[in-house]
Amino acid sequence: MHDRLFAFIGGDSGPWRIDSIRPVVGESLHWAPRLEIVPAPPMHVEPGAGVAWKLLGVVSNIRYTRRDELTKLQQVSPPLGRPEATSAALIPIRKTAAWWDLSQDERREILEEKSSHIALGLQSLPAVARKLHHGRDLGEPFDFLTWFEYAPSDASAFEDLVAALRRTEEWKYVDREVDVRLSR
């Protein structure tokens, strides 16, 4: 449908091998052995044979990051697809209605001033490449699909990041989270 839309398809095929699927909060996703990421998929095609689940997300504009933070992030963010980045994670999350009912300044305050979400992300750079996809306004079951890629030797930078985020004030507003680990 459009070029910022991506489908994450768990099923029998795809370049990424799924190593584990773990529910962190709420309901898990069904097991699937492989993951395929399809750019600009048709929004309305139903999953066919060999597909366990299909999650849609759109790459959107920046929602919270300030200019000074964005400049720092852009300076050190690596691209996806680095040859050495053979480990990946897909972390779909959903936030509560209470989160979405907050005003913009209230969400920014929780996300960064109280939870250091942006600063924590910076600490994992340039080791951990990531890309955020939004699903909420598409009517998807998850509000966000974040895709991470890193070299196995940088696994601790990634583990530190997700562990730190899960301890934040912001994460109190997460009511569903699944942690999918992959390799290629």
Added chain:
Amino acid sequence: MHDRLFAFIGGDSGPWRIDSIRPVVGESLHWAPRLEIVPAPPMHVEPGAGVAWKLLGVVSNIRYTRRDELTKLQQVSPPLGRPEATSAALIPIRKTAAWWDLSQDERREILEEKSSHIALGLQSLPAVARKLHHGRDLGEPFDFLTWFEYAPSDASAFEDLVAALRRTEEWKYVDREVDVRLSR
């Protein structure tokens, strides 16, 4: 598809009579005599006979408004569907890539500190009811569809609002705008 999604369908039927369609910036929309607003439409159904255009938008979370502003807005915002509000406007707009590439604080600064978008809207309340729908992340031709309803005797409050907004710094980032006026 989901309950925050709406289709605005210009064609041969619908409760609203279209009085005029005027391109403000960029390409117009085709003429249609009537408008129907369909809640929770299927996203993938193609327009059938008697349909000139179909625009999709989703009611999303607040993007710029602060708590103090939101509280004021909520106190004086009227509902849609007031019996006396027989005049309406649908104003689809698209913003430039330069707008969408800005950081969150840069967009807020232009939208409110330089352009008083929220303050101008407040001035038209409670006369002009409005509802904002987002289309950009759906891959739609317009980033925003704003729907306004007001009594004919309050037309000047509405005209003052749109005229003031079109003079702002923010509107320099609008590269397509169509002004559809309706009545019932």
